Amino acid sequence: MKKIRFAFILFLFTGVITLFGFNDQADAANDYPVVFVHGLNGYGQDEIPSFPYWGGRSNNIIQLLNQEYGDGTAYEAVVNPYGSDWDRMCELYAYLKGGTVDYGIAHSQKYGHERFGRTYPGIYPQLDDTNKVHIIGHSMGGQTIRDFDSMLRNGNQEEIAASQNNGEQVSPLFAGGHNWLQSVTSIAGVHNGTPLTNSPINEVVRDVINTGNLLGLSLPRDSTTLKPQTTDYKLDQWGLVRKQGESLAKFNNRVINSKAWTSHDNSIYDLSINGADQITQRTDLSANEYYFTYAGNATKQSLTGRAEPIKGIAPYFSIGAAYIGNQGNDPNWWPSDGCVPVISAKAPIGQAAQPDQTTENGPFEYSNTDKAVKGVWQYNEPVQGWDHNDFVGLDVTKNRDKKNAQKVQTFYEDLFIKLRGLSA
Numbered sequence: 001m002k003k004i005r006f007a008f009i010l011f012l013f014t015g016v017i018t019l020f021g022f023n024d025q026a027d028a029a030n031d032y033p034v035v036f037v038h039g040l041n042g043y044g045q046d047e048i049p050s051f052p053y054w055g056g057r058s059n060n061i062i063q064l065l066n067q068e069y070g071d072g073t074a075y076e077a078v079v080n081p082y083g084s085d086w087d088r089m090c091e092l093y094a095y096l097k098g099g100t101v102d103y104g105i106a107h108s109q110k111y112g113h114e115r116f117g118r119t120y121p122g123i124y125p126q127l128d129d130t131n132k133v134h135i136i137g138h139s140m141g142g143q144t145i146r147d148f149d150s151m152l153r154n155g156n157q158e159e160i161a162a163s164q165n166n167g168e169q170v171s172p173l174f175a176g177g178h179n180w181l182q183s184v185t186s187i188a189g190v191h192n193g194t195p196l197t198n199s200p201i202n203e204v205v206r207d208v209i210n211t212g213n214l215l216g217l218s219l220p221r222d223s224t225t226l227k228p229q230t231t232d233y234k235l236d237q238w239g240l241v242r243k244q245g246e247s248l249a250k251f252n253n254r255v256i257n258s259k260a261w262t263s264h265d266n267s268i269y270d271l272s273i274n275g276a277d278q279i280t281q282r283t284d285l286s287a288n289e290y291y292f293t294y295a296g297n298a299t300k301q302s303l304t305g306r307a308e309p310i311k312g313i314a315p316y317f318s319i320g321a322a323y324i325g326n327q328g329n330d331p332n333w334w335p336s337d338g339c340v341p342v343i344s345a346k347a348p349i350g351q352a353a354q355p356d357q358t359t360e361n362g363p364f365e366y367s368n369t370d371k372a373v374k375g376v377w378q379y380n381e382p383v384q385g386w387d388h389n390d391f392v393g394l395d396v397t398k399n400r401d402k403k404n405a406q407k408v409q410t411f412y413e414d415l416f417i418k419l420r421g422l423s424a
Helices: 002-015 061-069 085-097 105-111 140-154 157-165 201-215 248-256 273-281 315-324 342-346 398-420
Strands: 034-037 074-077 099-102 116-120 133-138 181-187 290-294 299-301 307-309 353-355 377-379
Touching: 034 061, 034 140, 061 074, 061 398, 074 085, 085 099, 085 116, 085 140, 105 157, 133 140, 140 181, 140 273, 181 398, 290 342, 307 315
Parallel strands: 034 074, 034 133, 133 181, 181 290, 290 377, 353 377
Antiparallel strands: 099 116, 299 307
């Protein structure tokens, strides 16, 4: 059991951390930039320049988009890698617009952490109803951008009331009324949760982080030396900041025993089936925006009818695929990318969804954007053979990285052209 548990923890830690020679762009119907939002255990390209989250060792999606189409074409948002979807959404707002992160009075009081977080200069402060963006999220980033989209438009009455009762001005994020997004694209998103979170939440999350410390793999890393910086989890709201003179052992002890892991205000709960369902309950679709999803399938049907991992994927995704493929009695939940069931990446259950009609031959060919519709999730058939990290080029082995590099380039070329071709 100890070996299985360690393998599972290592899978969670390593597996989830996981361009381009473009042709002339097709006639663009808009010039809105694209914003990329990472998933669980994600990081910024400045933190590991040799292995950017968006592209891996072979590609740097953000950099090359800007080189090809000019600075300001693509932006990368960096939020905390382990916090709840709510907290990540609040950080995304401040990271884009600039200012101090406001987690909300009601929310911070409910979960017992600080209301305010870090202060950011803003990577796209002009964001408004005129200066919109296309937003793309991978893995948990798919959840985060859904929350962000709905909160911008709808606001939150509980936070509005709490601000009024305290005589304070509500954060513009919670005020709502902002139609700032042209499209929302989820890549290997965890919209309906994943069975991998069935293990005790507090133990798994703490062990994932502690395993990273023990292995020297935790992120972020110093952008110059590339040495692991194991003391910055971007969880300032929980007091998880290493104090001056505090030993690493004492700091890690505080991290492991933080009440963050015994609450429902963390990433692993939101990635669970129950947590994901709560996110779906508070999100909706706008009749004025486009929504797309992409999923991968790294499994095949076994002799027993269950799903088993295909050969060639990373060991940790093989473990995940085997685990997911043997959970429950509903065959729809068995195929996966080794981390997220296909049914979970496809679309949030209960929200409008239909096949994506903009592609002639799957997601790797130029898209007919005239067929795109608003207010509904448009999903593609899963990319066969791709695991969870193939979509962002985060292959640990060089051979698999080299094999998929051109496919990753083609995927984002197609996606970028499609998003720029969407009419207002």
